Amino acid sequence: MxxxxxxxxxxxxxLHPxxxxxxxxxxxxxxxxxxxxxTHDAIAEGVHYRPGTDPFDVAWKLVATNLSDLAAKGAEPVGLLVGAVLVDGAERFVEGLRAILTEYDVPLLGGDTISVSPATFGCTAIGRATVTPVPRRDGARPGDGLWITxxxxxxxxxFETGQGxxxxxxxxRLTDGQALAGHVTAMMDVSDGLLLDASRMAEASGCTADITLAKVPVAAGADPLRAVTWGDDYELLFAAPDGFEPPVPAARIGGMIAAGKAPxxxxxxxxxxxxxYQHR
Ligand SMILES: Nc1ncnc2c1ncn2[C@@H]1O[C@H](COP(=O)(O)OP(=O)(O)O)[C@@H](O)[C@H]1O
Ligand SMILES: Cc1ncc(C[n+]2csc(CCOP(=O)(O)OP(=O)(O)O)c2C)c(N)n1
Ligand SMILES: [Mg+2]
Incomplete structure (x- = not known):
């Protein structure tokens, strides 16, 4: 499976509604x-970060990926529950947690601690919607523009160079998400790769996402076709009615069209x- x-x-x-x-x-x-x-997301040694990574960075990445899902819903973080592992240098994990909790002004609610190898950390993030209805993945319509922050x-x-x-x-993108939430027809974060996440938004919305590669902003030095499929970027992908002028920096990378032969x-x-990226 x-x-x-x-x-x-x-x-x-x-399932709860x-x-x-x-x-x-x-x-x-x-x-x-x-x-x-x-929302809840886990990260594991060897899958989401290399063995030997500073536990400070593991804590940051764990919390950041969870806050990113709140950002995509325009939510304001309320608190976090952290499932931690007692790794070597666990004090660095605490310092990493301190750094990101302070940076985004999110308090800890609780969690759990175990000892296991290789390490897997979990985090549950709780947020408060700043805009209702909360933007979903499935609200995009043919004719909408498709944007990335x-x-x-x-x-x-x-990952490849060890730089940056x-x-x-x-x-x-918490502030961007809050600024966009009241205007978009659909929004999600890009964690598994732009093309996969856009296809999921399109499929959920009953549309086809029509993306122009040359319009996708790509980090300097990255191969565009690999960059749109690798993932781990945590920008926000959103659809909005044609003519929308985003209140935050964003690039229009294409649009939604009527459902065709593929999403x-x-x-x-x-x-x-x-x-x-799909877990196997
Ligand atoms: N083990 C699980 N138990 C219950 N729900 C799950 C589990 N794994 C994933 N899900 C649900 O499946 C959906 C897709 O998950 P996922 O792709 O991880 O979302 P995201 O990329 O936003 O983290 C979400 O609604 C998530 O809550
Ligand atoms: C050591 C290592 N190898 C490979 C990758 C690539 N990678 C692993 S998971 C992932 C996507 C995001 O992870 P997932 O658990 O699917 O997050 P979610 O979609 O649930 O938020 C990527 C790009 C990585 N980040 N680190
Ligand atoms: Mg997940």
Whole structure:
């Protein structure tokens, strides 16, 4: 079973309406007058970061990837639960947590600690919606423009060269997400690769995403075709009605068209390559 087959099997379980059929980045829980946004992501040694990585960076990346899912829903972080492993240099993990909690003004709610090797860390992030209805993956319509808040490929370059902060210290686009949430028809973060994430948005929305490679902002020095499929970039991908002028820096990379032979076209063709990263 691969990741999508497993999630499909989970859909046969009793699901809360806020789970949105496990087809979105977060769950949405309306309680009283508030709408909570909930997400959980794990990172593991050897899968998401190289063995030997400074635990400071592991803590940062763990929290950043979770806050990125809140950003995609325009949510404001309320607090975090952290599932930690007692690794060598665990004090550096605490310092990394301190750095990102301070940077994004998010307090810790609790968590759990175990000892296991190789290490796998988990994080549950809880946010408060700043805009309702919360933007979803499935609201894009044919005719919408498709946009991204920044370049792809910087994390891939960072992974391959060991240079730069994009791979280990991604910056969740929380303020951008809040500024966009009231205007977009669909929004999600780009974690698994732009082409795969765009195809998921298109599929959920019953459209085809039509992307022009030359319009995609790519980090200097990165091969464009690899950059749009590698992932780990954490920019926001959003759809908005034609003519929309984004309130934050963003590049229009294409548009949504009526559903065609595939959920994604690159330069008018169905790409003959893997669209992104999938766990097997
Ligand atoms: N083990 C699991 N149990 C319950 N739901 C899961 C599990 N794994 C993934 N999901 C759900 O499947 C959907 C897709 O997950 P994922 O691709 O990891 O989202 P994201 O890329 O935004 O982190 C989400 O709704 C997520 O909550
Ligand atoms: C050591 C290492 N090898 C390969 C990669 C590439 N990689 C691993 S997971 C991933 C995508 C994001 O991870 P996932 O767990 O799918 O996050 P989610 O979509 O659930 O937010 C990428 C690009 C990496 N980041 N680090
Ligand atoms: Mg996930």
């Amino acid at each position: 691969n990741e999508s087959e497993f999630i499909a099997a989970l859909r046969t379980l009793p 806020g789970a949105q059929d496990l087809r979105d980045d977060t769950a949405i829980l309306a309680i009283g007058g508030e709408t909570l946004v909930l 920044g370049p792809v490929g910087a994390a891939m370059l960072g 902060s994009a791979y280990l210290r991604p910056r969740p 994604l076209l690159l330069d008018g063709q169905v790409p003959g390559i893997a669209l992104g």
